[in-house]
Amino acid sequence: MPGDPAQALALQITRQTGAQLTPEMLDSIRTLYGDPNTNLLEQYVSYLGSIVTGDFGIAVSRYPTPVLDLILAALPWTLFLVGVSTIVAWVVGTGLGIIVGYRPGGKLDNWLTPISQFFSSMPSFWVALVCLWIFALTLGLFPSSGGYDPSVPFEITNFWFLVSVLQYGALPILTSIFVGFAGWLFAMRNMMVTTVSEDYVTLARAEGLSNRRVTFRYAARNAMLPNVTGLATSIGAILGGVVLTEIVYTYPGMGYLLFNAITTKDYPLMQAIFLMIVLAVLIANFIADSLYVLLDPRTRES
Structure with missing residues (x-):
């Protein structure tokens, strides 16, 4: 550069x-x-x-503000956006994947699978632009940009400030959910189709166990292991999508901060943000490995 x-x-x-x-x-x-x-x-x-020592230097774009101060100001917004959207997308996608994967070829499978394939192939910025046009500019249901109402005092203890944060963050969160849930649904559905054909699932059915118990106690527990580890390995892609989403909505998070750093050639700020992304991926992988051990007893035995 x-x-x-x-x-x-x-x-x-x-x-x-x-x-x-x-x-x-x-x-x-x-x-x-x-x-x-x-x-x-x-x-x-x-x-x-x-x-x-936490000294990332002075930001070129916001001189003489230290880089660390800018990151600490933007990080909570991105954590809120990534945390809520990722958890909701993973839970919804995995849950629907379990349901449609247990009975492949059913009406729900024939309806949801093409939709998940469509959304999983859509770039996040395109979905963000479409959602912005429909829900903000056409219907006026959500604000089109920003992270909160500037007329409300910036106080975390202020109830109306929190309401404003939810109102302004709803559309970026919905965009990230639309982009994310489809991939989890499609992946979980394919794993369930493979798992329900295993001998231990057939044996559980033959013993007269209820479909609910067979689905969630036996099949889903093993089928979701790749989704758990995939959650960590996809953190990099999730953050990349959030960067574009924040740019479209002018959301005051790390993505929009990175965009400003690139346009102003703010190298110290760019280096610090990239370091934060790397640390986030490493921490997520560690958490995923720990959860894998808890979910799969075979890993503890080995």
Whole structure:
């Protein structure tokens, strides 16, 4: 990505103050983001040391605000959006996949499976644009942009502020659910079709156990294991979709912050956001592996 962060920051300072920076001032800015007189290895070690202490540098796009302050301000919005939409999409998709997969070829299967295939193939930004046009611009059911009503005081203890957050977040959450649930439904349906043909499921049916118990106690418990691990491995794709969704709705989360960082060549902010995404994927994989052990006794025995 071409560009000079020092030049970008100098331009930002000029816009704010109207002052023209001298070459000496420009050199001082470059030193602020890394001593140019040291080699790359020393600069990298210094950068890692700063990360450990939580010092990600100064944001070029919001000078002189520290990068960490911007991330802490945007992170709760993305956690809310990703957390609610992912959990709802996973639960709805997995639950419907269990139902249609237990009786493949039925009316519900013939109706839901094509729908899930359609939605799972749609890019998140396209779904976001369609939802924006229908529910916000045409029907006026939801706000078209932002994270809360600016006329309401920004106080977490304010009831009307929380109502505003839910109102403004409803459409981005619905968009993420539309994009996400279909993939979980289709994957769970295919796993259930394979699992219900196993010998232990046939034996459970022969013993006279109820369909409900056979479905959820035996078949679904084993069939959902790939969906559990898939939830972690898909975190990267989920975050990528959320980035585009936040851009479409101008939602004040990490995705929209990353978009602003890219357009302003804010390298310190971009590096910090990418680091957060990597950490989120690693943590999600660890949680998924732990859940896999709890759900599948065979892994504990081995």
